[in-house]
Amino acid sequence: MDATFRIFRGNSQGGGYQEFLVPVEEGMVVLDAVHRIQEHQANDLAVRWNCKAGKCGSCGAEVNGKPRLMCMTRMDQLPLEEPVTIHPVRTFPVIRDLVCDVSWNYEVNKRVPPFTPGEGDLWRWQQKDIERPREFRKCIECFLCQTVCHVLRTHDQKSSFIGPRFLVRAAGLDMHPMDSISRTRFLKEEGGIGLCNITKCCTEVCPEDIHITDDAIIPMKERVADDFYDPVRWLLRKITRRG
Amino acid sequence: MEELQSYTYDVLVIGAGGAGLRAAIEAASQGARVGLVSKSLLGKAHTVMAEGGIAAALGNVHSEDSWQAHFRDTMRGGKLLNNWRMAHVYAQEAPERVMELERWGAVFDRTPDGKISQRAFGGHSYNRLAHVGDRTGLEMLRTLQDQAVYRGIEVHMECIIHTLLRDGARVSGAIGRLRATGGFVLFKARAVVLATGGLGRLYKITSNSWECTGDGFALASLAGADLIDMEFIQFHPTGMVWPPGVIGLLVTEGVRGDGGVLKNSRGERFMFRYVPEMFKGEYADTEEEAQRWLKGDGAARRPPDLLTRDVVAKAIMQEGREGRATPHGGAYLDIASQRSSDFIKSRLPSMYRQFKELANVDITRESMEVGPTCHYMMGGIRVDPETQATTVDGLYAAGEVAAGLHGSNRLGGNSLSDLLVFGKRAGLYATEHANKQRGEPVADEAQISQAMQEMLAPFQSSGEEGPFDVLRDLRETMQQYVGIIRNEGDVKKGLEAISRLKDRAGRVRVTGTREYNPGWDTALQLPLMLTTAEAVALAALERRESRGAHTREEYPGSDDAFSKVNFVVRRSGEGFLVVKEPLPEMPQDIKKLVE
Amino acid sequence: MQDTAARRKGVGKTERRDTWWLQPLLTVVALGAFVAYATWVAFTGDNYWVEPYLSPFYSPLLGGNLGEPVLKLRWWPFTPAILVLWVPLGFRLTCYYGRRTYYRAFFWDPPACAVGEPRKGYHGESRFPFILQNLHRYFFYLSLVVVAFLWYDAVRGFVFDGRFGVGVGSLLLLAEALLLSMYSLSCHCLRHVAGGCVDCLSRRPARYRLWRWVSALNANHGLWFWISLSGAVVADLYIRLVATGAVIDLRIV
Incomplete structure (x- = not known):
């Protein structure tokens, strides 16, 4: 059986879809098809990939409109009677074909306050302490959450919002049992955590099944609320500071 | 003439996997101006694929463990062809490198008394692998990446090096191109560290990523460096054999470390028949003893499924030759009959997912089908066991691209600590070398223009x-x-x-x-x-x-x-x-x- | 010139092929129906009590001419429901799950993942009025008070003329008290208070256990949201039908 692929070809100047016909084999994933096209029909078809095992998070694209890892999208999960559309992720500028410039993410990462262990801490802790940071550290930085998040995707607020990936990273550092600093001011003022309206698209697309919204963003929103939006706590702080 | 972006560094590190990052961090902490070149995006290096753990004689699970025991296992695993001094330095320094990762924020699994937990692995006589579920490599790479970012190291992502440049007999930099623009880029450096990883992509069936094309071996050799042990390529016994798109994809040795057993198409645990002379007496003789080991009986010897990788890979091949292969030409790896579903899901989450999503196999209920896959290069650039200096002045190498530590066969888990121990050493001694150089590094115009011509030739x-x-x-x-x-x-x-x-x-x-x-x-x-x-x-x-x-x-x-x-x-x-x-x-x- | 921004803007603009519009549509219908029903119930001020049952919409009863009010606020010109309904209403409006649901279905912010939105300006929850969502924790505390009264009402619902008895209404009220408890106890704020605010949980074993327990409930917060909402409507409707004499309360014991 053959499947038709509509793949975006172009660069920062523009482009359009080009159609390819690919024979489908058992167990095939979308990235296999793209490689086949690259090998036989278009040597210069640009696609970013490394491991082809869902571990490096390089091959994100929008398959039939949904942000996904191409290496983990099986062909037998797609309706093949109509063409399969592959477009580069829409939140970041296209470099060429399916490859986008995701360097913004690396710049944002530099701003997150780093892991800061306390002085003289005994480096002993329990398995139960790492359940939370562990979930966040599963992140493979595929940036699909950044891609689907409407604050970045539709409203393009890249200057005021760090996006789900880095809210997760900040949460992982903040909840590390040995970390000694608070990131609430960073999240409120630089991170733009208030811009997140917890509509959970990030969680829906996460290939690592990290519960981004429930386990990272909402707990951090609560920590921010503790420090900045809780009138009773504010009053208590005032009193104890003066007393 | 074509425009050329140019950078000058004290130390140029080529490769941003575990070894490259660790070298760059060390060089930066020694005060060097460091440039780090990555063929992919930062954090995507093949190190993320490492699953099982980092071998280091911390002695947290078995207090009898020591650097001497680790040294012995490493040497014997390599059939004594290792560079003894490298293995010596390695076994002594590995624990400190692991502790350092923890200080930098890595969250290893814990023992009940709150220390870093360690799991059993092939060829190691004690539980020695510090691990983070079955995604240890990702944790290690991310921790190093965070350190590098924190230290403000300049990273050139998606940059492919074409040639190392020489100034007389010594290496003075490199030239390459940026994938995004196709533009050429020149790096002048007082010292260069090669940390380009392995060569699995030379083979059709491999567990290696896109990047592992063996560039570093060729770059170094063309610059005049010696390569040794190039005949020793490790074929990991357990790669996926089905479906076709994922052939070669790694199934962690942790599956066997956590109790998984190998069976042939007749359901026999064939590994009992393949214990080599050198290891006789160190492995269980009967299934009954192996089962007692699994239940934690300290007196029982470990099952032969945990023999070194070369032995297991050849055993699987042999079973196939004698007509006992599984339908897709491998062996069965069965953990479902050995462990509970919850245990498997918590200890081997990404294996569970990998088979579920890519092969429609539920490993908590069914056996996996596995076969050998090209996995690791023991050989590579000849280096000084202490300084990681190659035979070319100013050129250093660390990690998989360097040779000597593993001899003729590498033990599982030794590679991640190899990256840390020798990455750090390479960074340190490359900086020392750079500090001794006078004047700015010189790039030879003739070499530059030749490299640019070569790169444009295919068009x-x-x-x-x-x-x-x-x-x-x-x-x-x-x-x-x-x-x-x-x-x-x-x-x-x-x-x-x-x-x-x-x-x-x-x-x-x-x-x-x-x-x-x-x-x-x-x-x-x-x-x-x-x-x-x-x-x-x-x-x-x-x-x-x-x-x-x-x-x-x-x-x-x-x-x-x-x-x-x-x-x-x-x-x-x-x-x-x-x-x-x-x-x-x-x-x-x-x-x-x-x- | 490639303009990805323009291509992804515009209501409903997407390359998705699935029925992404179904979920927001169902939500609008379900929540819309509930709001309409609740408004009507709040303003009728009648038929909310039939011995021994009190409609959950009127609990705790703070006035009115029917039933056994906890307090008789005679000066209050409206129905007693309005005195209390703001608590559960506020709790649900500021609920993290509720927010997700109505931001998507009513504000189309976004209607579904990777689907275009109608508005240009966006401030999320960083400005008034949505910045007030941060007060969710106080609605949680208040709603605990309401839940306590619902349990009181549920127990009261088993007492017929001073004797123990069981009617369909008793069971409905008991179910609703249980469901609302589950909804409240699965709240993200409680999860935070229980252990979410602690970094090193192993040093607080009691809080760790509580946190685990709330986390397990929290995984189904959305489910509890919907079934406790439906439970309230069913209980109220039943009491209303019994009160108007349309049905006769079935006594089991």
């Missing part, structure tokens, strides 16, 4: 070859002729094929533009890959015995004549020279440790 070629066709044929050639089991006739055929492929590589034509053009990348990669492939084949031809990962059909046993020699592959004119050199002699007190 101007009048040939008809497609880059991916040559690549496919190279991978098939290596798989067929210089694979797991070799013989003289095959390897010679392989060498002939490589020579024909070189001609074809010269006729490759690339279409499209220079922006992110994978056809162009592949075209330029081919000469380096062919150089590395040739070095492997030449060394495989010379070692007329079977030892560790190197198996010669016509010489099935080990031969004492080869037990204390390395084969050095050295560039000579347009070709290679293969030289037999004695291993460094072990001092008496060290020798006692391995006997």
